[in-house]
Structures are given as structure tokens and as C-alpha cells.
Amino acid sequence: MELKTVSQCTLEEVLIAWNKGFEGYFVRIDMDEEMFLNRLVGEGLSPKLSIVAFDGNTPVGIVLNGVRHLNGRKTSWNGGTGVSPDYRGKGVSRALMDETLAIYARENVEIATLEAINENSKAIVLYEKYGYEITNHLLFLSGEFEAHVKEPLQLQVKTIRPEQLSSFAFYNEDVPWQCSWHSNKQGEASVFYNQKNEAIGYMLYRRVWNNEGQLESIRCYQLELLEKGNVEDIPHFLTSLTNKKVHITTVNFLASNPVTNYLLENGLEVTTEQVQMKKEMD
Template sequence: MNIKTLSQCTLEQGLHAWNKGFEGYFVEIDMSEEMFLTRLVGEGLSSKLSIVAFANDEPVGIVMNGFRQIDGKKTSWNGGTGVSPNYRGKGVSRALMEETIAIYEREQVEIATLEAIKENEVAIALYKKFGYVITNNLLFLRGDFEAKVDKQRSFQANTIRPEQLAHLPVYQEDVPWQCSWQSNKQGEAKVFYNDDQEAIGYLLYRTVWNQEGAIDTIILYQLELLENGKVEDIPYFLSTITDEKVKITAVNFLASNPATDFFIKNGLEVTTEQVQMKKYWS
């Protein structure tokens, strides 16, 4: 078996490794060339530090890696580990992880992160062998929601660019990679204040519009209630986007987030459960 960086591969080889690697997976992630390149750029993944395993000149496994400074620490993200069905259980995953950890150490990573489907016990066990520990439970939620609010409620909503979130003193930077502002520069953000000009919460989201020009879906990447915010404020937050019934998709929400419990109680269903895992270097 030979391991190359993604930058040493053709686009066709990288895409083949990805699509075969996630074939028959808990959640299949089959991508076109455009989707693959969009993911690479949009989520800050490195072609020079992502790797592809070859067997007899066939790409049979892949690990996508990204690197950022988060809370002042160099942090890596495993943006997908996949192995072709015919090569699973033959040591390819272990070889890919060994090379990945070696890359992280050469790059002086302080915290390595990843997410794994909760039911994927084999993968979780492998990551634990390489020093990862489970730090959070994450949920994908989906369902219809209508923001029914008292229009007399007084609060202020400021619409900002996603990248401006990083400059807010209240912004919580340590979130699942795909939910960060860096991964959602084409999205939208709002910050909410009470009458005393105290920040009570913020949103990072993207809207999907239907053919009639109305909002069909709100994809939520972050919904944070701050110290002065209350669960009862959530419908008011969403009403600043639309007060019509829409589909809500919540991506990688912490199970401990009060917003997660609110949405489940108000009709959204859990579609996928993941664990967030981290490996620390002292």
C-alpha cells in the first residue's frame, strides 16, 4: 500500500477515493467533482495535508484534513475518513490514521478534532486507540417550525456578516468545524440585544429559497443563548428571518444546548447522532 497527499493525486483519484470510501456507510456521501472541490475550499481543507491510500494503483482510502487557530490553539479537523468496501478490515484505516497523526505532529497541532456517527463503534474504537476521547454528543435535527411570537416584544436584531462573529466578545469559537463562521462565509448571521443593550444570543445560518421566492428551509449552524438570553427568545430570533412555517435543519447541535431540547419539544426530529472527539497534545 502506498500513501500520497491529495495534492499528488488527480481530481478523479481523490473523488474516487472519497465516493468509494463512503459507499455503504451509515450516511452515504456521494459527491460530484464540483461538490468535492466546494467542500475542499469551503471547509478549509488542505490538499497538501490530506492523504489518499493506494493499492495496486487504485485509490482505496482517504483522510481529509483541515487546520485552523481556534481559541489561540492550532487545531486540526479530520473532515472525513473513508475506505473502499473491499479493503475494510485490512489495516487501511489504521495506516491512514498513523500517517494522519504523524502529519499533525509535524504541523505542531495542539488539538485534533473529528466527528463520528454514534453507531460507528468500529471507527470510534480506532480513534480511541490513537488517543481521541469523546467530548460532546452532537445531533442533526429536522422538521417544520413556525415562529409564533408576540409582536409587541421589544428586542434588537443586528444583521452582520459571518466573519464579524469572530470579533464579538460573546462569540464561542470552539464549535464543530462545519458550524464555524469560517465554514459558512456565504451564510448569514444575526446578534440579538435586549433593551439594556446586553447581547442575549446569536445565529449563524443559511436560507434556502423555493421557486416562488419564499424561504423553504433555514439551515442552522449556530444558535447560542447567552447569559441574558432565555429559551423563550428562540422563536423571536427565528421570526427575524421569517414568521412563516418553514423547514428547520439544525447541524451538529450540542445535545446539551438548550436550543436542542427546545426544538425537539417543538416537533423537530433527530435525524443523525454523532460524537465529537478530540486528541490533545500538551
Template sequence: MKIKTVAQCTLDEVLKAWNKGFEGYFIEINMTAEMFLQRLVGEGLSPEHSIVVFDQEEPIAIVMNGFRTIDGKKTAWNGGTGISPAYRGKGVSRLLMEETLAIYQRENVELGTLEAIKENQVAIALYEKYGYVIANQLLFLSGEYEAKVTPTAALRMATIRPEQLAHLSFYRENVPWQCSWQSVKQGEARVFYKDNNEPLGYMLYKTLWNECGEVERILLYQMAVLEESNVELITQFLASITTDKVHLMTVNFLASNPATSYLLKHGLKVTTEQVQMTKQL
């Protein structure tokens, strides 16, 4: 077997490694070339530091990696590890992990991160073997929601670009990779204040519109209430987008986030559970 970087492979080879690698997975992630390239750019993945394993000329496994500075630490994200079904349980995962961690060492990474489906105990055990620990429980929620409230003048809202969140003193930078402003640059951000300019919270999201020009779906990437006692203000936050019934979906919300409890209480259901794992390097 030999290892190449994604940058050294053809797009067809990378796609084959990815799509075969996630075949029969808990959630199949079959990608077209366009989808893969959008993800590569949108989530800041590095072709030079991501790898494909070959058996002769056949691409059989892949790991996608990205790097960012988060809370002052150089952080790596494993954005997907896949092994072709015929090669699972044959030592390929060890090869992938050892090469990936060697890349992290060369790049002076301080913290490694990844997510795994909660039910995927085989993968979780593998990561634990290489020093990763479970740091957070993550939830995808989905359901219909209607903000039955009239926006109040006592609540001031500022609409900003996602990248401006990083310059707010109260912004919490350490969130799952796909929920960071860097991964949601095409989204929208809103910050909420009391009428005396005291910050109350913020959200990062995307809206999908129907052919009638109405908000049909809201994808929530971050929803932060700075004081847990203000959690009911989430109704006001969401009403600032629409007061019509709308489909809400959260992406990798921390189970410990008060906003998660609020949304579950107001009718959303858990669709997928993941664990966030980290490794100090």
C-alpha cells in the first residue's frame, strides 16, 4: 500500500476513495465532484495535508484534514475518515491514524479535533486508542417551529457578517468546526442587545427561501444566550427572522447548550447524535 496527498491525486481518485470509504456507513455521504470541491473550500480543508491510501492503483481510504487557530491554539480537524468496505478491519485505519498524527506533528498542531457518530463505537474506540477523548455530546435537531411573539423594542438587533463575530468580545470561538464562522461565510449573523447596549446573545445561521419569497427553512449553526436566565429570549431571536411557521434544523449543537434544551422543549426532535473528540498534541 502507498499513501499520496489529495493534492497528488486526480479528482476522480479522491472521489472514489471518499465515496467507497463511506459506503455502508451510519450516514452515507456520497459526493459529486462539485459537492466535494465546495466542501473542500467551504470548510477550509487542505489538499496538501489530506491523504489517500492506494492498493496498487486502487484508492481505498481517505482522511481529510484542515487547520485553524482557535482560542490561540493551532487546531486540526479530521473532516472525514473513510475506508473501502473490502479493506475494513485489515489495519488500514492504523495506517491512516499514524500518518495523520505525523502530519499534525510536522505542522505543530496543538489540538486535534473530530466528530464521530455516537453509535459508531468501533471508530470511537480507534480514536481513543490514539489518545482522543470525548469532549462534548453534539446533536442535530429538526422540526417545525413558530415564534409566537411580537418583537419588542426593548431588544435591539444588529445584523452583521459572519466574520465580524470573531471581533465581538463576548463571542465564544471554541465551537465544532462546521459551526464556526469560517465554515459559514455564506450565512448570516445577528447579535442582540438590551436597549442599554448590554449584549444578550447571538446566532449564526442560513435561511432557505421558497419560490414565493418566504423563509422555508433555517439552518442554525450557533445560538448563544450569554446568560442562561435569558434563554426564553430565543423566541425573540428567531422571531427576528420570521414569525411564520418554519422548519428549523441545528448543526452540531452542544447537548449542554441552553438553546438545545429550549428547542427540544419547543418541539424539535433529535435526528443525529455525535461525539466531539479532542487530542492534546
């Protein structure tokens, strides 16, 4: 078996490795060329730090990796480890993990992160053998939401660029990789203030519009209440985007986030459960 970086492979080889690697996976994540390249760029994944395993000329496994500075620490993310069905249980995953951690060491990564589907116990056990620990339980939610606001709230909304979130002292950078503003530069962000001009919450999201120019759905990456905010403020946050019924999807929301519980009580359902795992590098 030979390991190459994604930058040393053809796009066709990488796509074969990815699509075969996740064949029969818990969530369908097949990608074509455009989808793959958009993900690579949008999520800050590095062709030089990502690897493909070959058996002869056949791509049989893949790991996509990215590195960023978050909270002042050099942080890596494993954006997907896949092995072709015929090669599972034959040591390919271990070879990919060995090389991935060697890459992190060469890049002076301080903390390594990844997410794994709850039901994927074999992968979780493998990551634990390499020193990863479960730090959070994450939920994807989806459903129709219609805010029922009894009376208007004197709410001030400041709409900003996603990258501007990092300039606020209250902003928490310690979120799953795909929920970071770095991964959502094409999205939108809002900060909410009360009458005393105190920040009470913020939101990072993308709105999807149909061909008629009507709002079709909202994809939420962060929806956070601050110390001065409370659960009753959440519908007001959402009605600042639309006062009509809308389909909402959340990405990797913390199960412990009070916003998550509110959304579950108001029409959304869990579609996918994941664990966030982290490893302190030596």
C-alpha cells in the first residue's frame, strides 16, 4: 500500500477514494467534482495535508485534513476518513491515522479534532486508541419552524460579515470546524442587543432562496444566547430573518445548548447525532 497527498493525485483518483471510502456509510455523502472542490475550499481543507491510500493504482482510502488557528492554538480537523468496502478491517484506517498524526506533528498542531457519527462505534474506538476523547455530543436538527411571538420585543439587530464575529469579546471560537465563521464566509451573521444596548445573542447562518426569490430555508451553524439573553428571546432572533414559517436545519449544535432544546420543543427533530472528539498533541 502506498500513501500520497491529495495534491499528488488526480481529481478523479481523489473522488474514487472518497466515494468508495464512504460507500454504505451512515449518511450518504457522495460528491461530484464541483461539490468536492467547493468543500475543499469552503471548509479550509488542505490538499497538501490530506492523504489517499493506494493498492497499486487503485485508490482505496482517504483522509481530508485542515489546520487553523482557533482560540490562539493551532488546531487540525479530520474532515473525513473513508476506506473502500473491500479494504475495511485490513489495516488501511490505521495506516491513514498513523500518517495523519505524523502530518499534525510536522505542522506543530496543538489540538486535533474530528466528529464521528454516534452509531459508528468502530471508528470511535479507533480514534480513542489514538488518544482522542469525546468532548461534546452534537445534533443535526431539521424541521418547519414558525415563531409565535406574543408581543414585540425591543430588539436591535446588527447584521455583519461572518468574519467580523471574531472581533467581539463574547464570541466563542471553540465550535465544531464546520460551524466556525472560517467555514461560512459566504453566509451571514447577526448580533442581537436589548434596549440597554447589551449583546444578548448572536447567530451564524445561511439563507437559501428559491427561483422566485422567496426564502426557502435557513441553515444555522451557530445560535447562541449570551449572559443577558434568555430562551424567550430565541423566536425574536429568528423572526428578524423571516416572520413566516420556514424550514430550519442546524449543523452540529451542542446537545447541551438551551437553543437546541428550544428548537426540539418547537417543531424540529434530530436527523443525525455525532460526537466531537479531541486529542491534545504532544
